[in-house]
Structure formats: structure tokens, C-alpha cells
Amino acid sequence: MPKRARLYEMLRFIFVGGACFLFDYGLLYVLTAYAGLYYLVSAAVSFTLSVFLNYWLCLVCVFRGANAQSRRAKMLFFGSSIAGLGLNQLLMWSLVDLAHIHYMIAKPVAAGIVMLWNYVLKRRAVLGSV
Numbered sequence: 001m002p003k004r005a006r007l008y009e010m011l012r013f014i015f016v017g018g019a020c021f022l023f024d025y026g027l028l029y030v031l032t033a034y035a036g037l038y039y040l041v042s043a044a045v046s047f048t049l050s051v052f053l054n055y056w057l058c059l060v061c062v063f064r065g066a067n068a069q070s071r072r073a074k075m076l077f078f079g080s081s082i083a084g085l086g087l088n089q090l091l092m093w094s095l096v097d098l099a100h101i102h103y104m105i106a107k108p109v110a111a112g113i114v115m116l117w118n119y120v121l122k123r124r125a126v127l128g129s130v
Helices: 003-034 039-062 071-098 103-127
Strands: none
Touching (some): 003 039, 003 103, 071 103
């Protein structure tokens, strides 16, 4: 893939990721502050729902030519998301319970780390290369 095309792909990925982060972040707040769920439960629910939104948007907007995915590619995509969920939960717990950072401040830190993880693994899952 030419460098310019890769740059545009990364920019689309960042835009889609940003939109999904806002969805995740907002839902985390609503589920915790208004529904009264424990922050780690809220974080898991909001993260999981944002993964499904992200998957669809990645296929439609980010990774061109990825519409005809194999079952294996889909499994890799969602497998990386499950690992991302585990990483998100570990980071949230570490930052909130151990470092005593408010969950709404900890979430962007965790999301930034998970975003790097997701780009590399999801690109591999969707296109079969990095």
C-alpha cells in the first residue's frame, strides 16, 4: 500500500475510532452516573457495544476492499477486540482502584493505549497484513 493511501487509511481509522470513543465514553458515563452500574460493568458494556459499531464502520469507511471477509478474519477481528476489552478493564481497574484516578479521566488514558493495540491487530484481521 502506498504511503499516502496508508496515511488516509490511518486518518479514517482515527476518525472512526474517535466517534466510537465518544459513544463508549458517553455510554460509560450514562451507565455509571444514571443507571448506577459499577464502573467496570459500565466500561465492559460500553466498550463491547462500541466494538460492534467500530467493526461496522471499519468495514464501511476505513479498510477499503474488506467487505468479503472470511470467517477466520472475523474471528481475528473480534478476538483482538476481546483482548482489547481485557486490556481496557485491566487499565481501568489499575488507574481507578490502584492509582485513585476518576473513571472518566482514566477512560481516555485506557482508550489511547487500546487504540494502538486495535489498529495493529484489526488491520491484520481485516486485510491480513500490517
